[in-house]
Amino acid sequence: MLPGAVTPFAAVWFDCDSTLSAIEGVDELLQWAPPSLRAEILQLTEQAMAGTLPLAEVYERRLARLAPRREQLDAIGALYVRRLVPDALAVVQALQSLGKDVGILSGGLLVPVQIVAAHLGILADHVHAVPLHFAADGSYLDFDRSSPLWRNGGKVVVVQQHLQHLRPMAFVGDGITDAETAGHVARFVGFGGVVARPAVRARSEHFVTEASLAAVLPHVLTDAERRQLAADPRFPTLRPFLDARHP
Numbered sequence: 046m047l048p049g050a051v052t053p054f055a056a057v058w059f060d061c062d063s064t065l066s067a068i069e070g071v072d073e074l075l076q077w078a079p080p081s082l083r084a085e086i087l088q089l090t091e092q093a094m095a096g097t098l099p100l101a102e103v104y105e106r107r108l109a110r111l112a113p114r115r116e117q118l119d120a121i122g123a124l125y126v127r128r129l130v131p132d133a134l135a136v137v138q139a140l141q142s143l144g145k146d147v148g149i150l151s152g153g154l155l156v157p158v159q160i161v162a163a164h165l166g167i168l169a170d171h172v173h174a175v176p177l178h179f180a181a182d183g184s185y186l187d188f189d190r191s192s193p194l195w196r197n198g199g200k201v202v203v204v205q206q207h208l209q210h211l212r213p214m215a216f217v218g219d220g221i222t223d224a225e226t227a228g229h230v231a232r233f234v235g236f237g238g239v240v241a242r243p244a245v246r247a248r249s250e251h252f253v254t255e256a257s258l259a260a261v262l263p264h265v266l267t268d269a270e271r272r273q274l275a276a277d278p279r280f281p282t283l284r285p286f287l288d289a290r291h292p
């Protein structure tokens with residue numbers, strides 16, 4: 046079966062951590078944490094991503110232990126930008142040039158995710174992530190517990206409550222909370238270019254393992270859109286992924 050779409054997708058949205066950017070933002074907070082905390086937090090993250098621990102439990106424990114300061118979030122945002130996956134910017138621009146709505150749906154922290162969104166030319170109101178609350182001196186108070194995105198199933202809730210006007214929609218991500226959207230969006234594409242998780246692959250009708258984000262394009266474009274992008278001189282780096290024989 047050819048991977049391409051039959052009808053064009055109106056929207057293509059992305060996860061952030063290990064999808065648009067090669068890092069896990071919360072794990073990068075560890076650079077300010079005492080060494081004793083590091084192994085514990087990394088293991089918690091991996092268990093959440095693999096689906097062996099409930100995300101909500103991991104989320105609370107990680108943030109309470111790390112207690113990030115406001116200014117640390119800006120540093121994480123800059124790191125997201127520095128560690129963008131290959132072709133992330135070109136993929137976003139190419140999808141936008143086709144008139145598609147592009148956004149980010151992330152269980153990460155809102156401030157750094159908005160920084161990477163701004164860099165990619167994604168509007169701030171096209172970003173859903175988890176806000177944090179800080180005291181006046183910049184010290185951590187809590188995360189926004191009213192957000193659905195710190196729990197398993199949270200991305201499905203956001204799709205159903207906020208993104209229903211963007212149909213048909215494709216969603217691209219690497220984690221188990223991303224794969225949960227399969228069946229709730231028109232197409233879920235698993236991205237294994239940073240980390241290929243077997244549990245996600247098992248739930249993904251479409252899964253790519255190339256390092257470049259451009260590998261998802263054949264799965265979210267019609268044949269006509271693919272040909273249009275292949276002929277567009279603005280996106281030379283995408284062309285190898287737009288060949289009719291790819292993947």
Ligand SMILES: [Mg+2]
Nearest residue numbers: 060062063220
């Ligand atoms: Mg992710």
